[in-house]
Structures are given as structure tokens and as C-alpha cells.
Amino acid sequence: MLAVRVEELTKDFDGLRAVDHVSFSIAGGRIFGLLGPNGAGKSTTLAMLSTVLRPTSGAAWINGFDIRSDPSSVRKSIGIVFQDQSLDEELTCYENMDFHGRLYRVPRRIRQPKIGELLTLVGLAERQGDLVKTFSGGMRRRLEIARGLLHEPRVLFLDEPTLGLDPQTRNHLWAYIERLNREREITIILTTHYMDEADKLCDEVAIIDHGRIIASDTPAALKRQIGGDVVILESSNNDRILPHLQALPAVKQVELRDGAISIKLDQAERHIAELVTRASQDGVSINSISVHKPTLEDVFLHFTGRTIREEDASGKDRMRMARRLWRR
Amino acid sequence: MDIVYTIWLRNVKRYLRSRSRIIGSLGMPLFFLLILGFGLNSVVRGPHMGHGYVSFIVPGIVSMSVLFTSMFSGIQIIWDKQFGFLKETLVAPVSRLEIMLGQTLGGATTALIQGLIILVLSLFVGLEVTGLPGFVLAIGFMILIGVAFTALGIAIASRMEDMHGFQLIMNFVIFPIFGLSGALFPIDSLPVWLHSLTLLDPLTYGVEGIRYGLAGTAQVGPLVSLSALGAFTVVMVGIGAWLFRGIQI
Numbered sequence: 001m002l003a004v005r006v007e008e009l010t011k012d013f014d015g016l017r018a019v020d021h022v023s024f025s026i027a028g029g030r031i032f033g034l035l036g037p038n039g040a041g042k043s044t045t046l047a048m049l050s051t052v053l054r055p056t057s058g059a060a061w062i063n064g065f066d067i068r069s070d071p072s073s074v075r076k077s078i079g080i081v082f083q084d085q086s087l088d089e090e091l092t093c094y095e096n097m098d099f100h101g102r103l104y105r106v107p108r109r110i111r112q113p114k115i116g117e118l119l120t121l122v123g124l125a126e127r128q129g130d131l132v133k134t135f136s137g138g139m140r141r142r143l144e145i146a147r148g149l150l151h152e153p154r155v156l157f158l159d160e161p162t163l164g165l166d167p168q169t170r171n172h173l174w175a176y177i178e179r180l181n182r183e184r185e186i187t188i189i190l191t192t193h194y195m196d197e198a199d200k201l202c203d204e205v206a207i208i209d210h211g212r213i214i215a216s217d218t219p220a221a222l223k224r225q226i227g228g229d230v231v232i233l234e235s236s237n238n239d240r241i242l243p244h245l246q247a248l249p250a251v252k253q254v255e256l257r258d259g260a261i262s263i264k265l266d267q268a269e270r271h272i273a274e275l276v277t278r279a280s281q282d283g284v285s286i287n288s289i290s291v292h293k294p295t296l297e298d299v300f301l302h303f304t305g306r307t308i309r310e311e312d313a314s315g316k317d318r319m320r321m322a323r324r325l326w327r328r
Numbered sequence: 329m330d331i332v333y334t335i336w337l338r339n340v341k342r343y344l345r346s347r348s349r350i351i352g353s354l355g356m357p358l359f360f361l362l363i364l365g366f367g368l369n370s371v372v373r374g375p376h377m378g379h380g381y382v383s384f385i386v387p388g389i390v391s392m393s394v395l396f397t398s399m400f401s402g403i404q405i406i407w408d409k410q411f412g413f414l415k416e417t418l419v420a421p422v423s424r425l426e427i428m429l430g431q432t433l434g435g436a437t438t439a440l441i442q443g444l445i446i447l448v449l450s451l452f453v454g455l456e457v458t459g460l461p462g463f464v465l466a467i468g469f470m471i472l473i474g475v476a477f478t479a480l481g482i483a484i485a486s487r488m489e490d491m492h493g494f495q496l497i498m499n500f501v502i503f504p505i506f507g508l509s510g511a512l513f514p515i516d517s518l519p520v521w522l523h524s525l526t527l528l529d530p531l532t533y534g535v536e537g538i539r540y541g542l543a544g545t546a547q548v549g550p551l552v553s554l555s556a557l558g559a560f561t562v563v564m565v566g567i568g569a570w571l572f573r574g575i576q577i
Contacts, residue, residue: 052419052577075421086412090342102334103420 001064003028003155003187004049009058011044018044020211021058026189026204028154031181033202034191035296041211042191043083046159049189050080063154076104079148083159083191085140087147089133093124096132097147104151111150118146122176138169145176149186156180158190162197174201195296207300214303223294226302228252229268230294231275233261234287241284248274268293331422335430336437339401343438350442353400357393357446361385364512365453374514379456379543386450387466387538388511391473391531394443398474399502401435402481402568405575406491415577428482428572432565435478436471443470458544465550466541469557473534476561479568486571504529511535516547530560 004026011019019041026032034042047053049060051071059066065073087096094115101111119125122142132140141161148156161177162170178201181188192198198205199219206216215222235241238261245263246254250271253264265271268291279286301307343349365382377384408414417427447455447466457463484497509531515523526532527548537553540546546553 050419052415072421075419080419082412082415084412084415086414086416088338088342088413088416089411090345091338095338095341099334099338100416100420103331103417103422105330 001028002026002061003030004032004060004062004189006045006049006060007058009045009048009060010056011041011048011053012056018211019048019055022208022211022213024206024213024216026187028187029181029185030203031177031188031190031201033198033205034189034208035193035195035198035202035205035300036191036208037193040193040208042193042208043159044211045208046080046157046189046191050078050157051075076151077153078155078157079151079153080157081141081144081148081159081161083163085144087132087140087144090131092129092131093119093135093143094128096143097128097150100147101150106151114150118149119143121180122146138165138172141165141169141173142176145173145180149180149184153186155187155189158188160191160193162192162194170197177201195300199296205296207296207303209304215299219296222296222299224266226294226299228264228266228294230292231263231265231268231272231289232292233263233275233279233289234259235261235279235284236287237282237284241279241282244278244282245275248278250274331426332430332433335417335427336434339431339434340437343401343434343441350445353393353397353442354445356396357389358449360392360512361389361446361450361453365389374517377514379454382454383456383543384514384539385512386447386455387542388509388535390443390446390450390466390470390538391509391511391535392506393446394439394470394473394534395477395506395531396502397442398435398439398477399481399497401438402431402478402483403485403488403494403497404435405431405482405485405572406488406494409485409575409577410490414575418575418577424573424575425569428479428569429565431482432475432478432568435481436474439474439478440467440470443474455542457542462541462544464541466538469534469537469541469553472537472557472561473531476530476557476564479561479564483564483568483571486568486575505531508532509535510547514547530557533557533560 002025006025007023009019009022010017022045034045036042044053048055049062049067051067051074059068061067062074063077065077067074088099091099097115097119098111101115106114116125119128122145124139124143124146127139132143135143158177162173165173177188180186190201202219204217205219205222206213208214217225238256242254242256242261245251245261251263251265255262263275272289272291276286276289297307365385369381372381405414508526508529510526515526515532518526533548533553533556536546536548537550537557540550540553
């Protein structure tokens with residue numbers, strides 16, 4: 001069954017088109033990433049899917065519920081972790097969970113054990129009596145994820161889940177997200193402008209730029225689409241082995257660049273032995289050999305003609321980052 | 329109802345936890361009560377001040393305390409907006425009316441507690457309560473003031489982006505409402521134009537209602553006070569709920 005189906009979703013703000021006829025669908029139990037620079041329309045798309053914003057046109061169904069005609073059922077069946085914190089800092093960790101459980105009408109006899117279980121899952125069980133204002137950025141994020149799961153949603157929305165977090169905390173969070181998806185079969189839709197995050201976590205990625213989806217597939221397929229891997233090989237006699245390497249069936253293209261041979265091919269790790277054997281047959285010794293796999297960064301560059309990092313963080317984002325750093 | 333209770337519970341918990349806020353917002357009313365009350369006690373004599381000026385202004389100071397606390401509780405929604413917590417409540421599968429009612433009752437409860445503290449402290453500076461029914465009547469009026477002005481605060485907050493406008497609200501809404509209400513002076517002795525202005529102020533009926541409950545006499549009849557303030561409360565809750573429905577996050 002499709003967990004999410006989006007058709008031609010569009011949102012205009014005062015004549016500015018933030019989301020432009022976006023369509024995609026997500027099968028149940030998958031992790032889907034909306035990848036794009038700041039201001040690409042990711043958060044707006046998420047806001048429409050979570051029924052916070054009304055779309056200008058287009059339609060979408062979450063767990064089979066129409067976001068326009070049945071927002072209440074949509075809300076009951078999703079969990080959301082916003083880009084900006086949405087905890088009450090004056091309440092304790094447990095009270096934040098309890099408040100959420102009551103809002104979603106989770107009966108007390110289920111609510112109490114469930115809160116304990118989820119806090120254990122995200123490693124906050126021992127801090128449940130502490131006020132949230134004493135928590136670090138990573139702990140707050142984990143608490144928000146646990147809170148989003150309390151009413152057992154089938155789809156979890158994560159808006160820039162690791163923005164402004166340090167690398168160690170990010171790794172932990174990724175592990176949590178993967179575990180959630182695997183053990184509880186929760187469909188996860190996340191937005192990010194971190195390429196590595198999308199690559200590591202997502203089963204499927206839609207690259208979004210200026211409100212449009214410009215490419216959508218598995219990360220591996222996207223990378224294959226722009227050409228395969230590259231092996232850089234330095235040897236004692238480049239000219240001698242170059243034509244022989246070119247003749248190998250697996251090799252697509254060979255060129256000499258900066259005193260090294262650059263070989264384009266698919267699934268480099270499978271064919272690297274052939275390259276080495278070929279060189280030794282010619283009696284040429286190899287000084288160094290390295291495999292370069294294309295990243296989603298290269299994919300983004302390929303489709304948009306620029307790197308995602310060229311996009312300066314907007315003022316709002318900088319403020320967010322500063323706030324989180326300051327909290328930690 | 330359980331949703332209204334949940335939101336109410338959160339507000340009351342937060343309030344009871346912030347001792348500095350409780351004590352801080354007792355400061356100004358106590359200051360008014362003691363400085364004005366004792367400062368003018370020997371000078372001010374009026375037809376309605378049987379037990380002296382201090383006793384006369386106690387209902388006014390109690391109303392002031394309830395007014396300030398409730399307006400502030402309502403406007404606090406802006407904090408929730410800025411700190412992101414409002415999103416958490418708005419995306420839940422609950423109606424905005426439930427959220428608004430929970431906020432209103434929560435704000436009114438904290439305002440009532442604040443007013444009761446002043447009332448109890450007033451017993452030490454010479455307030456004489458005429459009897460239990462009067463006391464209950466006074467509490468009834470305090471609840472009405474609390475509900476009405478928390479709702480007004482929510483209505484204003486629903487249209488405000490951030491706390492920058494708060495000073496404006498303070499100076500052009502809260503203080504005029506307090507100043508014109510007859511909290512500090514008997515409205516009967518005012519010039520006609522000012523007197524009719526005080527009768528347009530909803531808080532006047534709150535003050536007079538509490539005064540009737542505590543002292544047994546007032547310049548506006550208790551039934552008139554009750555219907556005027558009651559009607560104002562209903563209208564405010566209506567407007568607050570309507571504006572809160574359109575709140576953007």
C-alpha cells in the first residue's frame with residue numbers, strides 16, 4: 001500500500017510559487033528524502049502534507065486519507081518533528097510526552113508504559129523528570145522524535161532532523177531513525193539539505209529545486225544515472241597500459257589527467273582486480289590506485305549545474321543554527 | 329473536554345512552577361494597595377468609603393491583579409508561537425476552539441489565584457469580609473474578569489507577530505482599562521463625561537461587582553454588573569475563538 005501519494009501539489013505565496021506541481025509516492029515502510037537547498041520548497045511541501053498549510057492546487061493522500069477533505073484523520077496517522085524546536089521548556093521531559101499523549105487521546109493505561117518505552121528507545125529514560133530547558137540540542141531532538149511516535153503514527157515526518165547538530169549526535173540520530181524504520185516499519189519522510197544524510201538514510205530520494213522535483217529515484221540509481229564510478233590509477237608507465245585498459249570490456253572511458261589515468265566504469269570494486277592484473281601483465285607497476293564513487297552532491301551538480309553548498313544559508317537558518325549552538 | 333483540561337493543566341503547571349512570576353506580578357498590586365491605600369487613607373474621604381480608603385480600593389486592586397495576569401496569560405500565546413510550542417498543539421487532531429478554551433480557562437485560573445492572594449493579603453491591612461455569600465460573589469466576578477481578559481489577550485495575540493507590540497498593548501489597552509474602571513476612585517463623584525466613559529469600561533462592572541460582594545455596597549447594582557460583565561465575557565470568548573481560528577504559524 002502507498003503510505004504517501006502526492007499529485008501535482010502546488011503552493012503560491014503572494015504570487016511566488018514555492019512548490020510547483022510536485023508529484024511523488026512512497027511505499028509503506030520506506031525512508032523517503034526530499035533533498036534540496038534552503039528555500040527549495042521542502043518545508044512547504046511537508047507543511048502541506050501535514051495539513052498545516054492548505055495547498056493552492058493539487059492533491060495528496062497520507063495513509064489513504066485526503067489532506068484536503070480529511071485533515072483530522074491525516075493528523076492522527078502522522079507524527080511530525082519540526083525543523084524548529086516545539087517543546088515546552090518549562091515542562092519536564094515526561095510532561096512533554098504526557099501532554100502530547102493526552103492531545104492525541106492516547107488512553108492512560110497505554111500512554112504511561114508507552115512513554116517509558118519510547119524514552120528508553122531514545123535513551124532519555126533516566127532524564128524523564130528533568131525540565132527540558134536543561135537538555136542539549138541532541139537530547140531535545142531525540143525527545144521530539146520519541147514524542148512524535150507516541151500516538152503510533154504510520155508515517156513520520158522529519159524536517160531537517162539533524163540541522164545544527166554536531167557530527168556525533170547526527171550519527172546517533174541516524175542510527176535511531178534507521179532502527180525505527182526497521183523495527184517498527186514506520187514510513188519516514190524527511191527533508192534535508194545534507195547530501196550525506198540523504199545518501200545514508202534514504203531508500204529513495206527526490207531532488208527538489210525551486211519548488212520542482214528534478215530527479216527522483218534510489219540514491220544508487222541516481223548516482224548511476226550520471227555515469228559510473230571513477231578509478232584513478234598512477235603507474236610507472238601510463239602511456240603503455242592506457243590502450244590496454246581501454247580495451248577491457250568493463251571500462252567505459254579512459255583519459256590521462258594530471259599524470260594519472262582516470263577510468264570511468266560501473267561497479268568499480270568488482271573490476272579493480274582486472275585493472276591491476278592487466279597492468280602487471282604489461283610489466284607496469286602501480287604506484288597508487290583509488291576508487292571514487294559519485295555522491296549525491298555530484299547528482300545535484302549534474303541536474304542543477306551548481307553545488308548545493310553554493311546556496312548560502314539564509315538568515316533564518318543562521319539564526320536557528322546560532323540558537324542551537326547557544327543552547328548546547 | 330479532556331483536551332481543554334490538558335491545555336488548562338499545562339498552563340496551571342507552568343504557572344505554579346514559576347515562582348518568580350507569581351511574586352513578580354504581586355509586586356505592583358501590593359505597591360498600589362500599600363502606598364496608595366495608606367498614603368491617601370487620611371486624606372481621601374468619600375460617601376462610599378465606610379471603612380476608609382484602603383478598604384475601598386481592595387476590590388480595585390484585586391481586579392487589577394486579575395486583569396494584568398489574565399491579559400498577560402492570553403498574550404503569552406505569542407511566546408508559544410515564537411518558541412515553537414504552539415505548532416505542537418496546532419497540528420494535533422484537536423479543534424482550535426478546544427485549544428482556545430483550554431488557554432482561556434488556564435489563564436483565568438492563574439489570574440484567579442493571583443487575585444485571591446491579593447485578597448488574602450488584604451485581610452491583613454484591614455479588609456473586612458461581610459460574609460461567605462459576598463465572598464463567593466466576589467470570586468465569581470474575579471472568574472468572569474479572568475475569562476474575559478484572557479480571551480481578549482488571546483484575541484490580540486492571534487493578530488500579533490511578536491512581543492514588540494506588548495508595550496503598546498500595556499499602555500493603550502491594559503492601563504486605560506484599569507485607570508477608567510473606578511478601581512481607585514468612586515465613579516459617582518466624577519464629571520458626567522468621565523462618568524459615562526467609566527461605564528463603557530467593562531472592568532468597571534467587575535470592580536463594582538467585587539466591591540458589592542466584599543463591602544455590601546456599590547455604585548452599580550450587582551445585577552447590572554453581572555449582566556454587563558457576563559455579556560462582555562461571552563463576546564470576548566467569541567472574538568478570541570474566532571481570531572484564534574485564523575492564527576498562522
